Amino acid sequence: MNHVEIAEKLVELLGGSGNVVSATHCATRLRLVIDNEDLVKKEEIDDLDGVKGAFFSSGQFQIIFGTGTVNKVFTHFGPLVGATLEEEDSNKKESHSDAAKKKMNPFARFARTLSNIFVPIIPAIVAAGMLMGLLGMMNTYNWVDPESGLFVLLDMFSSASFIILPILIGFSAAKEFGGNPFLGAVIGGIMTHPLLLNPWGLSDAQPEVLDFLGFGVELLGYQGTVIPVLLTVYAMSHIEKSLRKVIPNIVDLLLTPFLTVILTGFVAMLVVGPLGRALGNGITAALDFVYNTAGPLAGLIFGGLYSTIVLTGVHHSFHAIEAELLVSVGGNFLLPIWAMANVAQGGATLAVFFKTKNNKVKGIALPAAVSAFLGITEPAIFGVNLRYRRPFIGAAIGGALGGFYVVFTQVMANGIGLTGVPMFAIAKDPLNYGIAFLIAIVGAFVATLLLGWKEEGK
Structure with missing residues (x-):
C-alpha cells in the first residue's frame, strides 16, 4: 500500500x-x-x-x-x-x-457533548468496575477474608472513583462547556464536601437540615451522582463567562474565580443540585421500572434497535445514564444489552466473510468481525453490513436474542464503556454473559445466512 x-x-x-x-x-x-x-x-x-x-x-x-x-x-x-x-x-x-x-443537529450536538464529557472519565470507572468484579469473586469463592487488610484496601480503591465522580465530571464538563476545568473540579468538591452526608452506599441515613435565610437546606452530598453536577457546572460556565465580560482585566484573576465559586456554590446547594438529584432519580426509577416490568422483552427490543440508534449518534448520551445507574441501582443493566448488539454485528459480518466471493469484502469482513467482538463496531456496520443491508438486519436479530437472554438472566456490569470480549472483566455474571455472547453471534450469523444478500456487480 x-x-x-x-x-x-x-x-x-x-x-x-x-x-x-x-x-x-x-x-x-x-x-x-x-x-x-x-x-x-x-x-x-x-x-x-x-x-x-x-x-x-x-x-x-x-x-x-x-x-x-x-x-x-x-x-x-x-x-x-x-x-x-x-x-x-x-x-x-x-x-x-x-x-x-x-x-450536527441540536440533538446530535447534545449527545456529542455528553460523550466528550464522559469518554475521558471511562478509564477511572472501568478500573473501579474491574476491582469490584475482583472483590466479588474474592468474596464468593472465599479467596480472602473480607475483614483482611487486603480486602479492605481493595474495597477502598474500588469505591474511590464513584465517591469523587462529581469532581471528575466537574473538571471534564467545565472543559467541554468552555469554563475553567479547575473551577469545575472545585464545584464537584463542594458537592462532595465531608460536611455533607455521603449517600453513596447508604439507604436509611437522614441528613441534617441547615437554616439559610429561612430556607431549609439538606446537608446531603452528591457523591456518585451525575446529573446534578452536570447541570451545576453548566451554570458555572455561564456565570464565569458573564463575569469575565464585565470584570476589568486587571482584577479578573482575583475576582472572577472568587465570585464564580461563591455564586455557583449557592446555586448548587439551593437550586440546581436538588433539581438535578430529582431529575436523576426520576430517570433511573423509570428505567428500573421498565427493566423490572417489561423484563426480557425490553432486552429484546433494545438489543435489536441499539445498532440503529448508533447510526444516529444518540448512543453517545447513554454514558451519563449508565453512570447514574451504577450508583443508584447498584449495577449497569444497559451495557450488557448494548454489548449484545455490538457482537451481533460481528456475527453478521462473519457470515458475509464465509459466503461472499468478493475478495476485497472478504479482506474487510474478517478483521471487522474481530473488531466488533472487541466492542468496536464501525468497520463491521459501515464497511460490510450496511453495504448489503440484510446483514445489518441479521445483526439486529442476533442482538435482540442476546439482549433477551442478558435481561432474562439479569446480567449487569460494574462499569461503562466496555463491550464485547473486554466486558468480561466488568460483568457481574461472566457465565451468563458468555452464553448471551454466543447466542448473539450465532443468532446473527444464522439469520444473515438465511436472509441472504445481493452481491455487488463489481
Whole structure:
C-alpha cells in the first residue's frame, strides 16, 4: 500500500484541500469535517486500496482504514489539507470538535457533548468496575477474608472513583462547556464536601437540615451522582463567562474565580443540585421500572434497535445514564444489552466473510468481525453490513436474542464503556454473559445466512 498516493487521491476525491474544513483521526478512522458534502465521491473512496468503508456521521465524513494504517495515511494526508493533531494550535480558528458540532443537529450536538464529557472519565470507572468484579469473586469463592487488610484496601480503591465522580465530571464538563476545568473540579468538591452526608452506599441515613435565610437546606452530598453536577457546572460556565465580560482585566484573576465559586456554590446547594438529584432519580426509577416490568422483552427490543440508534449518534448520551445507574441501582443493566448488539454485528459480518466471493469484502469482513467482538463496531456496520443491508438486519436479530437472554438472566456490569470480549472483566455474571455472547453471534450469523444478500456487480 502506497500511503502517499492514497493520501493524494483522497484529497482529490474529497473535492480538494479547500473542501476539508478540519481533519483528525481516531484508532481506526480518518474523521473529516467537509464544507460541501456534494463534492465528495464516496463510492470511489470506498474502492481505494486500504479503505474498509466510508460514511457520514455526527457531522463528519469518516473513512475506515484500521488500526496502524490510519496513522500512516494521516501522516501524509494531514499536511495536504493543513491539519494537525495538536490540540492547542494558535493558527487554527477552531478545533475539530467545534467544526464537527456545527454540522450536527441540536440533538446530535447534545449527545456529542455528553460523550466528550464522559469518554475521558471511562478509564477511572472501568478500573473501579474491574476491582469490584475482583472483590466479588474474592468474596464468593472465599479467596480472602473480607475483614483482611487486603480486602479492605481493595474495597477502598474500588469505591474511590464513584465517591469523587462529581469532581471528575466537574473538571471534564467545565472543559467541554468552555469554563475553567479547575473551577469545575472545585464545584464537584463542594458537592462532595465531608460536611455533607455521603449517600453513596447508604439507604436509611437522614441528613441534617441547615437554616439559610429561612430556607431549609439538606446537608446531603452528591457523591456518585451525575446529573446534578452536570447541570451545576453548566451554570458555572455561564456565570464565569458573564463575569469575565464585565470584570476589568486587571482584577479578573482575583475576582472572577472568587465570585464564580461563591455564586455557583449557592446555586448548587439551593437550586440546581436538588433539581438535578430529582431529575436523576426520576430517570433511573423509570428505567428500573421498565427493566423490572417489561423484563426480557425490553432486552429484546433494545438489543435489536441499539445498532440503529448508533447510526444516529444518540448512543453517545447513554454514558451519563449508565453512570447514574451504577450508583443508584447498584449495577449497569444497559451495557450488557448494548454489548449484545455490538457482537451481533460481528456475527453478521462473519457470515458475509464465509459466503461472499468478493475478495476485497472478504479482506474487510474478517478483521471487522474481530473488531466488533472487541466492542468496536464501525468497520463491521459501515464497511460490510450496511453495504448489503440484510446483514445489518441479521445483526439486529442476533442482538435482540442476546439482549433477551442478558435481561432474562439479569446480567449487569460494574462499569461503562466496555463491550464485547473486554466486558468480561466488568460483568457481574461472566457465565451468563458468555452464553448471551454466543447466542448473539450465532443468532446473527444464522439469520444473515438465511436472509441472504445481493452481491455487488463489481
